[in-house]
Amino acid sequence: MMAQAVPLLEARRIIKRFGGIEALRGADFSIYPAEVVALMGDNGAGKSTLVKTMCGVLQPTEGEILLEGTPVRFPSPKDAQAAGIETVYQDLAMAPDLDSPANMFLGRELRRPGFAGLLGFLDHRRMRERTREALSSMSVQLKSLDAPISTLSGGQRQSVAVVRAVTWADKLVIMDEPTAALGVVQTRAVLDLIKRVKASGRAVIIISHNVPDVMEVADRVEVFRLGRRTARFSGPEMTMSNIVGAITGAIVNEVTP
Template sequence: MSAPTPVLEVRGVSKSFGAVRALDNASLQVFPGQIVALIGDNGAGKSTLINCMTGVFPPDSGEILFDGQPVHLHSPQDARNLGIETVYQDLAVAPHLDSAANIYLGREAMKPGILGKLGFLDNKFMMEETAGELKRLRVRIPDPRRRVFTLSGGQRQSVAVARSVKWASKVVIMDEPTAALGVAQSQMVLDLMREVRNSGIPVIYVSHNMPHVFEVADRIMVLRLGTVVTELDPKTDTIDQAVGWMTGSTTMSSSAGNEAA
């Protein structure tokens, strides 16, 4: 049995901003049906890595492979066209629009025929599809016709997640999706993340929140000083170990020394 091809692979990527080396030979593999957590201290390079993967800017060197093929992403639209969707921490929804309008924002369904060519929206279709999508993801939102500002923060973020899942055929990247949320609302988003994983689409989960990471992740990649220093297994490793790797108090040599001791 050969190893499955990673859906998304980052191979030896480096990126500098002036004198600052934000990414230094970072590598990462994402397989179907996994939640891969990406953790690291501030400035470890998490955002830079995400931006390289989503086409915000290209890496200086190294490769990004998609289904085993090298790709060059020139814009976020390129990444989107490949089936990579991103959820941001800061509730990136339009609060005055309803859930369906938000999920279809920028990809509106038009009425068939001449009316559609004239720019008329097919709101009924978008509403029904949205209701089905929310049901499939077990997102409980009062009504997709309600304006998003009437929803709670967790429900709003769920709308953002539902949008990315609806359009992501390959990978969903979630950049601190629970940072702005309370406890119960965060749980809602974590549950949703599991639903996405179970549907077969891998999730890259960037977070500072160790309990959340250890709760949902299948693999944990620790980023420090622009490179992936280790991979942890949430079932066997501990939060203390993760913190050690993030802060640099644990390193390859010290952990080798510990094991030898």
């Protein structure tokens, strides 16, 4: 994985200013195909800002983003989506009163063929079938596809959001605090789902404060502090003490991109 010469997605020397505040101060980051990388750091460390610059929500003040070695610019999240990058936000960005198929195809609704489609009629049957196939491919089981998202458990809602991202992303899925506020059983289901996303060949970026969860699924941990990366851990170095020490500033293990 790390032996590959060209990262799937790379951020180089990213600076992001909000007026007089410098949220990112020369931040670097890279991820390779079929790799799970965790971004960790205290609140305000810059990890969420960095991710937003990589998925088109924010534009970097300075620096560059490269996709498979080629400099790119994503003016909006739709441009990142078109490039194969999907984000699962902490609020999941789902319509609570709609069922799973409607949420899976939210903004990407399938229309019926022929004249009916031209009149705006949706192909609910096809969206339902494709939703069932997508959930099954990731081993996600729901009692009913017809139930509104608001009636599902937290873990089930998170799973539907992740499967939706995987359905539309052919390169990279970004997850913001995927296990936050979940119980033990729900957390286990989401962590297993992350492993299956990796097994499908997609890369995964996780923003998280949960060190045990990260250590279970991540191939590498990148720690940010005060707007820049200050440590990188993988293999035997990816320990609880090292990660916590880097988050608090007790350990600095600066690395080149």
